[in-house]
Amino acid sequence: MATQVFKIADTFRKDAKYTFCPGCDHGVAIRLVAEVLDELGLRDNAIVAAAIGCSVTIYDFLNIDALESPHGRAMAEATGIKRARPDKFVFTYQGDGDFASIGLAESMHAALRGEKLSAICINNTTYGMTGGQLGPTTLVGQVTTTSPTGRNLEYYGYPIKIAEHIALCDGTAFSARVSLDTVANIRKAKQAIKKAFEVQMKGLGFGFVEILSSCPTNWRMTPEQAHDRVRNEMMEVFKPGIYKDITEN
Amino acid sequence: MVAECVENKKVLIKGNFAIAQAAINAGCECYFGYPITPQSEIGEFMSGKMQELGRAYVSAESELAAINMVLGACSTGVKAMSSSSSCAVALMQEALSYATADELPVVLVSVMRGGPGLGNIYPSQGDYFQSTKGGGNGDYKLIVLAPSTVQECADLTYKAFYLAQKYKNPTVLLADGLLGQMMEPVEFKPYPYPEIDNSSWALTGAKGRDGRIIRSYAPLADNQCEFLEKLYEKYRKIEENETEWEEIGTEDADIVLVSFGSTSRNVKTAAKLCRQKGLKVGVFRPITLFPFPNKRLNELADRVKKFITVEVNMGQMVNDVKLAVNGKAPVELIHKGVGAPPSPEDIMSQIEELI
Numbered sequence: 001m002a003t004q005v006f007k008i009a010d011t012f013r014k015d016a017k018y019t020f021c022p023g024c025d026h027g028v029a030i031r032l033v034a035e036v037l038d039e040l041g042l043r044d045n046a047i048v049a050a051a052i053g054c055s056v057t058i059y060d061f062l063n064i065d066a067l068e069s070p071h072g073r074a075m076a077e078a079t080g081i082k083r084a085r086p087d088k089f090v091f092t093y094q095g096d097g098d099f100a101s102i103g104l105a106e107s108m109h110a111a112l113r114g115e116k117l118s119a120i121c122i123n124n125t126t127y128g129m130t131g132g133q134l135g136p137t138t139l140v141g142q143v144t145t146t147s148p149t150g151r152n153l154e155y156y157g158y159p160i161k162i163a164e165h166i167a168l169c170d171g172t173a174f175s176a177r178v179s180l181d182t183v184a185n186i187r188k189a190k191q192a193i194k195k196a197f198e199v200q201m202k203g204l205g206f207g208f209v210e211i212l213s214s215c216p217t218n219w220r221m222t223p224e225q226a227h228d229r230v231r232n233e234m235m236e237v238f239k240p241g242i243y244k245d246i247t248e249n
Numbered sequence: 250m251v252a253e254c255v256e257n258k259k260v261l262i263k264g265n266f267a268i269a270q271a272a273i274n275a276g277c278e279c280y281f282g283y284p285i286t287p288q289s290e291i292g293e294f295m296s297g298k299m300q301e302l303g304r305a306y307v308s309a310e311s312e313l314a315a316i317n318m319v320l321g322a323c324s325t326g327v328k329a330m331s332s333s334s335s336c337a338v339a340l341m342q343e344a345l346s347y348a349t350a351d352e353l354p355v356v357l358v359s360v361m362r363g364g365p366g367l368g369n370i371y372p373s374q375g376d377y378f379q380s381t382k383g384g385g386n387g388d389y390k391l392i393v394l395a396p397s398t399v400q401e402c403a404d405l406t407y408k409a410f411y412l413a414q415k416y417k418n419p420t421v422l423l424a425d426g427l428l429g430q431m432m433e434p435v436e437f438k439p440y441p442y443p444e445i446d447n448s449s450w451a452l453t454g455a456k457g458r459d460g461r462i463i464r465s466y467a468p469l470a471d472n473q474c475e476f477l478e479k480l481y482e483k484y485r486k487i488e489e490n491e492t493e494w495e496e497i498g499t500e501d502a503d504i505v506l507v508s509f510g511s512t513s514r515n516v517k518t519a520a521k522l523c524r525q526k527g528l529k530v531g532v533f534r535p536i537t538l539f540p541f542p543n544k545r546l547n548e549l550a551d552r553v554k555k556f557i558t559v560e561v562n563m564g565q566m567v568n569d570v571k572l573a574v575n576g577k578a579p580v581e582l583i584h585k586g587v588g589a590p591p592s593p594e595d596i597m598s599q600i601e602e603l604i
Contacts (some may be wrong), residue, residue, distance in 0.1 A: 065452040065453065068466055070343050077320055077321035079307065083318070085325045088454055148331075
């Protein structure tokens with residue numbers, strides 16, 4: 001007798017075409033979001049505020065209502081949606097540039113207000129869609145198209161540890177950092193996304209997950225090398241873990 | 250300071266409060282704002298009243314956030330607004346461009362103050378260009394309504410919500426510091442317009458249907474050409490149906506004074522003074538700045554000898570009057586950079602110099 005080992009989430013658009021680069025972790029991250037929406041029964045009630053960058057194409061993959069936002073403003077759009085329709089499940093799917101550089105004010109203040117929202121932030125240490133420039137999370141020493149000799153602190157300053165900052169906001173109910181470099185870590189990532197969604201459903205506050213992701217194209221690496229980099233370089237600085245969970249007390 | 254809608258009953262009220270009260274009467278469900286003089290009373294009024302009514306008020310972290318929250322709320326089909334002034338409305342231009350592309354019924358109250366830069370808090374009409382020409386990117390139009398009295402502040406706020414919904418296009422109520430701070434008697438009638446059904450496009454959760462996407466990202470050039478043609482077809486329809494203006498004494502006028510907003514009040518008095526001196530002077534007041542009453546101005550130009558625009562800026566609307574008149578008659582400008590409008594006597598003496 002055949003056993004089903006994999007099912008494409010119902011929330012996935014049936015006509016979706018894979019548009020990310022080979023080895024990019026967006027595909028896995030979006031699959032996890034779709035599965036969690038399925039499992040929590042949220043598909044019919046969900047609205048996503050899409051961002052700018054590679055993450056904008058979330059609406060090509062998820063068969064849910066979606067509003068595109070200007071660069072950095074997804075948390076503001078999400079706030080507007082949630083305040084207008086408090087009964088809806090509202091989340092954002094943003095890159096680190098969108099969430100923590102141009103949109104840092106919107107992100108921090110949504111967390112400080114304790115908006116009943118969930119946010120997924122893909123951290124790949126670069127601006128992906130525009131060709132791999134230095135971003136707010138670019139690691140010290142990392143070579144990008146706008147840090148040709150590497151990020152040196154004197155010249156460029158420090159990268160931001162997003163999950164830790166969001167955890168400091170009093171309105172945050174859940175903040176975690178996860179990675180997608182191994183099957184075990186993908187499972188942990190899914191649990192974190194679920195938790196970030198559940199705190200909104202329970203009306204507890206702001207739920208946040210930072211996902212460490214590969215960007216083989218802009219890192220000039222093979223997918224395998226890229227995941228090695230996530231493990232050996234990114235996770236050394238951006239430590240995975242749960243930084244705040246008010247349901248644990 | 251809450252004024253009920255009572256027929257034939259007038260209340261003495263500031264322009265900013267009249268706008269806020271009218272927004273509430275119009276069914277505005279969400280207000281998002283950030284303080285700036287000379288319109289802060291709108292947010293102050295809303296903060297208490299919206300909470301009391303169980304509606305949404307958010308003190309946003311910036312004008313960028315405030316206007317984007319309006320986009321978010323509007324995407325779900327509810328009536329939502331923000332209000333601001335000049336240098337802060339400048340911060341909202343990107344979102345207004347998005348809202349035209351997303352076809353969202355955003356309402357923005359813009360209470361003009363002096364510029365450029367931080368400028369000052371005196372009244373001004375220096376944001377005529379900002380509202381009608383757009384500070385955002387791409388080809389788009391905002392519907393722009395220009396009140397000249399506190400009563401009109403209320404009436405045109407109703408209309409702003411209606412037109413925004415009817416055409417799914419961001420709509421600006423363009424007032425100024427004088428109107429915002431001035432008290433005048435106002436009668437609040439109930440919201441006079443029909444409610445627009447938005448169930449075919451609003452984001453409500455995709456139960457029983459495919460997910461809807463409200464987006465402006467158009468990776469293919471051909472699709473974008475098609476979209477822009479459609480958008481401009483809508484603007485032509487707005488021009489056809491919604492152009493509004495007021496005319497006084499234009500039937501026999503040799504000279505027509507063109508003026509909008511608070512400035513037009515002194516202009517009307519100036520025209521009367523001119524008439525007393527035997528000068529045939531009329532007044533033309535655009536109420537909608539987009540759509541601009543081009544057609545009517547062009548008709549008038551067949552027999553009017555001279556147009557003179559009067560503005561509190563360095564000369565902005567005068568350009569549109571010239572385009573409308575299209576060389577049929579000379580178009581002159583009387584202006585003052587910033588502050589209260591020139592007095593009727595001052596306007597009259599400048600008219601005498603120009604003829």
